[in-house]
Amino acid sequence: MAELERLLATEAEALEQLLVSLLPAETGPAAKLHAAMRYASLGGGKRLRPFLVGAGARLFDVPPARARRVGAALELIHCYSLVHDDLPAMDDAATRRGRPTCHRQFDEATAILVGDALQSLAFEVLADPATHPDPEVRCSLVEGLAKAAGAAGMCGGQQLDLAAEGASLQLDQIILLQQLKTGALFRFACESGAVLGQADAAERTALRAFADDLGLAFQIKDDLLDVAGDPALAGKELGQDQAAGKATLVAALGLDGARQRLAELRQSALVSLERFGPAAGPLRQIFDFVITRAY
């Protein structure tokens, strides 16, 4: 696991440098917006989704610089969603990654614009020829990320999450909610490596299946940490889901049931990766990292 953590840190640093170059400089008449975009995107997070893009792309010998651009676009979408989810009208969160949330550090109007502009930038990055020389591949990435981020993906999931407050959801409803809210971006993360590598349909299907297990496992672990994690390590307030009366996977499965499900998801994920042999090592390790992490 120490080897994986080193690899995660190295990849996160390379991604950070790329984001620094892609985000607008803190100059010009709209410098405040630019500063807030950088505040919301730089210097934080495990960069798990970009790591998955790179680990998937590696299976098809895709140059790392291309995978990193896709990872950057995906991370821009993820960061925009955090900024908007933290707004007073949504989760009304005060801290994120150990710092004031974007609307607390700047103001609410700026935070709304930050999210909007980060989303635009993500698609600008994907459409750029530097991402892949074949425009068909770039269009496929744009379409995939747009679907994963939009009403049939992340935004739809966030809508279900808002509606879930105080409601008593069934397990399958909670799973659907999570598949949309967090699962759709995980799926894009894992599948985009195959898109970059112009892999065949069976390979894409296997990576999608792996991603779906990983996304659900990530959410179960997140819920476990929300119940029993360390706020200092998390960099945000914990116990928020319980306080808001949200139906979580852990509430629906019970603590033992949740841990049992994690083990089942791990087995299923490993089966999906079998066809890729030793090259899928980082994907196997990241699964174990996700279900054992302390933050």
Add this chain to the structure above:
Amino acid sequence: MAELERLLATEAEALEQLLVSLLPAETGPAAKLHAAMRYASLGGGKRLRPFLVGAGARLFDVPPARARRVGAALELIHCYSLVHDDLPAMDDAATRRGRPTCHRQFDEATAILVGDALQSLAFEVLADPATHPDPEVRCSLVEGLAKAAGAAGMCGGQQLDLAAEGASLQLDQIILLQQLKTGALFRFACESGAVLGQADAAERTALRAFADDLGLAFQIKDDLLDVAGDPALAGKELGQDQAAGKATLVAALGLDGARQRLAELRQSALVSLERFGPAAGPLRQIFDFVITRAY
């Protein structure tokens, strides 16, 4: 002008039908989000930007169905920006197009998600092969719209607009603000016809110049209507800019100066269109419509 208004109405109706088919149906677990997306995008507006895409595309014999898809993507971006600009943290507007604004009709969290999901959908539409068979063209459209909508375009302009409340801006600062806030989408509207038609650089430059004159004229007319328009025709509250102490073009130029500038912009716009001959008729007519409209 009656002929143009008929053409505008015909095009608006065709665009409406396309948007109806592109927007998610009001069904499924996130039906509320889908309903709010449709509320924010359907049944309103002059659809000026999509009309410009079509009028530009016509110069290069682009099939109207392709231009209409680009127009739909652009209109989705425009509609998302209206939803977010109307939010309490931004302009706090109660009515839009004669109806309650999206956050008043639904709620604030839903309105934020509506804007986010409409933006994703816009890029999904552009990346789809139905928009143009050549993926290089589709990537160019994605990149162009992302730049026009993002920090270097519309979002940057909205940031300047928020900062302008109570500030005394110079004329060139107000012009920059408007070039970003409204001008960038007008420019994309006019230029995208040339992108679809794979026109040469000189033709693209001429359409950009026309768009810049049109965008500024549109804004001056908007400011004039805000001072002396009919709220019943506008479908929104007027006099808001003055009340908010915003520096408008009309405040900076004076009423006579503003009307003089409109005449100069018209001359300049006509010069830009000369190379296109009679085929540019709708673009000439739309300029006159924009500066003489009563709403």
